[in-house]
Amino acid sequence: MKFDTVIIGGGLSGLTCGIQLAEQGITCAIVSSGQSAIHFFSGSFDLLGKVEGREVTNPLESIKMLPPSHPYQRVGHHNVERLAGEVPRLLARAGLHFSGMAEKNHFVLTPMGTMKPTWLTLEDFTCFEQNGELPWKRATVLNFKGFLDFHTLFIKDGLTRYGVEVQTRDIAMKQFEAIRRNPSEMRSSNIAKVFDAGDALNQFAEKVNELTEDADVVILPAVFGLFNTTVTADLKARVKKPVVLLPALPPSTPGIRSQILLRQRFQELGGTYLLGDIVQEGEFKEGRLQNITTANHGDIKLEADHFVLASGSFYSKGIVAGPDKLYDPIFGLDIDGESDRSQWFDKQLFNDQPFMHYGVKADEHFRALLNGQPIENLYVAGSVLGGANPLKEGSGAGICMVTALHVAEQILQ
Amino acid sequence: MKKQQNKPFNISDNNFEQCVKCTVCTVYCPVVQVNPDYPGPKQAGPDGERLRLKDPNFFDEEALKLCLNCKRCEVACPSGVKIGDVIQAARIKYSRKRPKLRDSIMANTDLVGTVASAFAPIVNTTVALKPVRQIMDKVLKIDHHRIFPKYSGEKFETWYRKHAAAQQQGFSKYVSYFHGCYVNYNFPQLGKDLVKIMNAAGYGVDLLEKEKCCGVALISNGLIKQATKQARQNVRALRKSILQNGAPVVSTSSTCTFTIRDEYPHLLGVKNDDVRDQTELATRFLFRLIDSGELKLVFKKDYTTRVAYHTPCHMEKLGWSIYSTSLLRMIPGLKLVQLESQCCGIAGTYGFKKENYETAQGVGQPLFTQIENTDVDYIVTDCETCKWQIEMSTSGKVKNPISILAEALDVEATQKLWQK
Numbered sequence: 001m002k003f004d005t006v007i008i009g010g011g012l013s014g015l016t017c018g019i020q021l022a023e024q025g026i027t028c029a030i031v032s033s034g035q036s037a038i039h040f041f042s043g044s045f046d047l048l049g050k051v052e053g054r055e056v057t058n059p060l061e062s063i064k065m066l067p068p069s070h071p072y073q074r075v076g077h078h079n080v081e082r083l084a085g086e087v088p089r090l091l092a093r094a095g096l097h098f099s100g101m102a103e104k105n106h107f108v109l110t111p112m113g114t115m116k117p118t119w120l121t122l123e124d125f126t127c128f129e130q131n132g133e134l135p136w137k138r139a140t141v142l143n144f145k146g147f148l149d150f151h152t153l154f155i156k157d158g159l160t161r162y163g164v165e166v167q168t169r170d171i172a173m174k175q176f177e178a179i180r181r182n183p184s185e186m187r188s189s190n191i192a193k194v195f196d197a198g199d200a201l202n203q204f205a206e207k208v209n210e211l212t213e214d215a216d217v218v219i220l221p222a223v224f225g226l227f228n229t230t231v232t233a234d235l236k237a238r239v240k241k242p243v244v245l246l247p248a249l250p251p252s253t254p255g256i257r258s259q260i261l262l263r264q265r266f267q268e269l270g271g272t273y274l275l276g277d278i279v280q281e282g283e284f285k286e287g288r289l290q291n292i293t294t295a296n297h298g299d300i301k302l303e304a305d306h307f308v309l310a311s312g313s314f315y316s317k318g319i320v321a322g323p324d325k326l327y328d329p330i331f332g333l334d335i336d337g338e339s340d341r342s343q344w345f346d347k348q349l350f351n352d353q354p355f356m357h358y359g360v361k362a363d364e365h366f367r368a369l370l371n372g373q374p375i376e377n378l379y380v381a382g383s384v385l386g387g388a389n390p391l392k393e394g395s396g397a398g399i400c401m402v403t404a405l406h407v408a409e410q411i412l413q
Numbered sequence: 414m415k416k417q418q419n420k421p422f423n424i425s426d427n428n429f430e431q432c433v434k435c436t437v438c439t440v441y442c443p444v445v446q447v448n449p450d451y452p453g454p455k456q457a458g459p460d461g462e463r464l465r466l467k468d469p470n471f472f473d474e475e476a477l478k479l480c481l482n483c484k485r486c487e488v489a490c491p492s493g494v495k496i497g498d499v500i501q502a503a504r505i506k507y508s509r510k511r512p513k514l515r516d517s518i519m520a521n522t523d524l525v526g527t528v529a530s531a532f533a534p535i536v537n538t539t540v541a542l543k544p545v546r547q548i549m550d551k552v553l554k555i556d557h558h559r560i561f562p563k564y565s566g567e568k569f570e571t572w573y574r575k576h577a578a579a580q581q582q583g584f585s586k587y588v589s590y591f592h593g594c595y596v597n598y599n600f601p602q603l604g605k606d607l608v609k610i611m612n613a614a615g616y617g618v619d620l621l622e623k624e625k626c627c628g629v630a631l632i633s634n635g636l637i638k639q640a641t642k643q644a645r646q647n648v649r650a651l652r653k654s655i656l657q658n659g660a661p662v663v664s665t666s667s668t669c670t671f672t673i674r675d676e677y678p679h680l681l682g683v684k685n686d687d688v689r690d691q692t693e694l695a696t697r698f699l700f701r702l703i704d705s706g707e708l709k710l711v712f713k714k715d716y717t718t719r720v721a722y723h724t725p726c727h728m729e730k731l732g733w734s735i736y737s738t739s740l741l742r743m744i745p746g747l748k749l750v751q752l753e754s755q756c757c758g759i760a761g762t763y764g765f766k767k768e769n770y771e772t773a774q775g776v777g778q779p780l781f782t783q784i785e786n787t788d789v790d791y792i793v794t795d796c797e798t799c800k801w802q803i804e805m806s807t808s809g810k811v812k813n814p815i816s817i818l819a820e821a822l823d824v825e826a827t828q829k830l831w832q833k
Contacts, residue, residue: 001704001735035437182449184456189440209539251440267751276488277732296732298690300701316491 002303003029008279010311011036013382015262017404022269029272031171041255042247046403047119049394069387071399075406083405094265097123111246113158124232126244138165145172146180149249150221177202192253194227204370205238210243219249282331289378306411310382318384334361334369336386359386381407429494430656432459435492438486443756447775451479454486459494472507481760483726495737498679515553516634517761523626526598533564556770562599569601582616589654593662594626595797606819614833620651627669630762644683645714665815667795670694700736711826717746719789724754725796737814744821755780759802784809
């Protein structure tokens, strides 16, 4: 089977790269081993939140302070600025509308009732200019009775510290009784499906209005609009007080919606999305990757002019840590990381863990290295690149999307 | 021993230890959202398996049999856990109940098919009668809404022997056709279409020696001994065709193909490594020939149609819908709409059972809505039970991609290309 470009990995990085290429008329296939980490989406994408433990105000300026091996430095400061500007436009074309900009972080409220700096926030959620200044005196946090994935007391504790007086209430409705019968399945996605189906929203909004007459703001879990993209806007229109949604435990409703919309955009542009398939190996010839073999397609190999490895980090098995070595399970590419296991981690859990920085080695054009030599047509994008600690920096989504767009530009050249 | 050398310790065949509790599978389970009595794939699968391994009394027959075995949880799982297999294997391992009479009747497609075909006009008329359907509903708990697929007076095998076998002489290459019960007893036309296409492509078509039902309905209804016996018989027949005669095996049913390739080794423990790769769907077989430049199909100039492709669950699991849709896209006069991949709800015999009727229709509703909102001449799909469900529940008419290809193919022009 022949494509112009085959992308290994169907998460944020693979989809961003695929959409960008497909928009330019490139015939792409994405191979994804299952559903992606977009299902854990909190509602915001971070570009850079912290450098050396200090909160970042202007990510584009602070990028200059990162070590030269960091993916942003390797993409180049000017390129990051340009590509980061392109990201919200690409998302908007997929039907996902974000606010925020790369020159200045804004703040969002977390499910712990604290605030954190971020780059782009999905329209469902609320952005704040400053850290710690909330425009309300009294807030009511509402939860669905029996829903265990939204922790109202954490939110109350957090908001109280900002000087907000908080009430917590539960809502029970007969439309949710069926899913409540099964406590392990009382999840955000199943609540969202009830609203998607239609008639629950009106009655829910009425109940919210009754319970929040004396509040300045209503805080709810983000369980609105899974397959139906208009539910969140409908809810906000029907509730009299301002509505602030906070992420619930995954799988995330806005995350699933984002994954679906990005995948649909890619497919509408003519892309082929192969879900639930695993890339097993590749065939190399004279420094080029000729084709890849997958579990589902067997002897019918996927051939392409270019390949992109966007297979994620340890969690997605983009790289694997065995008892005594780190390896890329598909091609056995060179790994940028310590070979001595004792150097992989710091015994202090909250320190910057070395293993978080490990990834597949790539040259200055983001081409993967095999035995020290670049593979001419195999590019590396997203968190499999390594060179950063997304957890410490607040940079995961930014690295995924900026390197994906950068790699797409290398291919288009 | 080899497994222990290459894999981490304590990894089972269905990989259930790899579950990281991310719960992504539950989002894509079609049952959990319409029937709250089903605990969901995570709870019924890897979570429940931990408990069952400690104490088999944790096995909950009534809950686990609500699983459709659609495998959409497995397609969604980012950790490679065979969730559907975990659930089905638990039913096989722990169930002590004997299957009901109804379930045995529905599962024995070969026996019922043989009898019903012999009396096709009577059977077709009788089971279509409302009072009869009401009685079957009351006595056998087969839902009265269900319309049974019509039985054909002449079995495909009989037609083949009478009208096709002689013409299969003289080809230089052969395939064996696993026709399955549906083609044999209900819809021989699909088998005739397959023979037409393969002959046009330069392949003679053989039948397998003593083909048995693939056994998917036996497995889902708990008749495991019989399923295993039939699986062994079929694998013997596959070996004879593939290893002795050099004829790969093709099928026109995604579920038969999936069962033979994957359920035999995973659920029944019937090994098929030596023949699995050469047992596949006819659309994949044809795609490979065309993709490698060995075959060119010529289509009629005046053929036009608009179709929408529906991906059956087992096709989603195989990852093979791209072969069927790629072939359809090669037809110049055909306009293809790809439907969003969703379960139709019938899951073989599941949807026929009275207790599952509501769940089945609830599961299928989003797909039915998609179909009603799509303006096409035909829905195209690789699964016969999806066809029954869609034709019963929507205004759409359903065809197999092989039948569409057979309609559109210019047989003489295609043959000329390889005959010269």
